[in-house]
Every structure is written in C-alpha cells, then in structure tokens.
Amino acid sequence: MDAIRRSEWRLFIVLKDMEDSKAYKVFTFIHLFLYVIILSLLFSQYQTITFWVQLFIQWGFLMLYIFFLIIFQFVTSIMMWLFYWYLKRVV
Numbered sequence: 001m002d003a004i005r006r007s008e009w010r011l012f013i014v015l016k017d018m019e020d021s022k023a024y025k026v027f028t029f030i031h032l033f034l035y036v037i038i039l040s041l042l043f044s045q046y047q048t049i050t051f052w053v054q055l056f057i058q059w060g061f062l063m064l065y066i067f068f069l070i071i072f073q074f075v076t077s078i079m080m081w082l083f084y085w086y087l088k089r090v091v
Contacts, residue, residue: 004028 009015009027018026041053 003031 003009004024004027007020007024009018009023012027015023015027038053038057041049044050044053
C-alpha cells in the first residue's frame with residue numbers, strides 16, 4: 001500500500017493529530033478491513049453481488065477520471081490564457 005509508505009494518514013482530520021505510530025496502526029487496520037470486504041464481495045458466489053460491486057468500482061473510477069480530466073483541462077486552459085496574456089504584454 002503506497003499510502004502507508006507516504007504517511008497519507010496525515011490527510012485525515014481524525015488521524016493527523018495522533019502520534020504517527022498510533023495513526024499508522026489505525027490507518028492500516030481500516031485499509032486492511034476495507035480490502036477484505038471488497039475482495040470478499042468481488043469473489044462472492046452470488047453473481048448479483050459481484051456484478052454490483054464491480055459496477056460500483058468501475059463507475060467510481062470513471063467519475064474520478066472525469067473529475068480530474070475536467071480539472072486539468074481547466075487548469076491548462078487558464079495557464080495557456082495567462083501565457084498568452086503575458087506574451088502580449090511583453091511584446
């Protein structure tokens with residue numbers, strides 16, 4: 001888990017004020033618990049559960065992709081506009 005190596009528990013309001021050793025344990029436990037639940041649902045013997053979990057995960061990643069695509073396109077267009085404005089002003 002890359003999040004543990006990068007100490008990402010400091011991003012959470014509840015965990016950021018804890019001492020690192022305790023926050024590390026809580027963060028790891030929560031992630032392992034979520035991994036177990038997701039993997040058990042993905043490999044469930046009931047096809048309906050597996051279908052809905054896969055659909056939820058796929059739609060979640062799609063929404064994240066669209067969100068970041070919109071944000072980065074917006075930032076890029078603002079940067080291009082500022083660059084154009086700067087060149088017009090200098091030249």
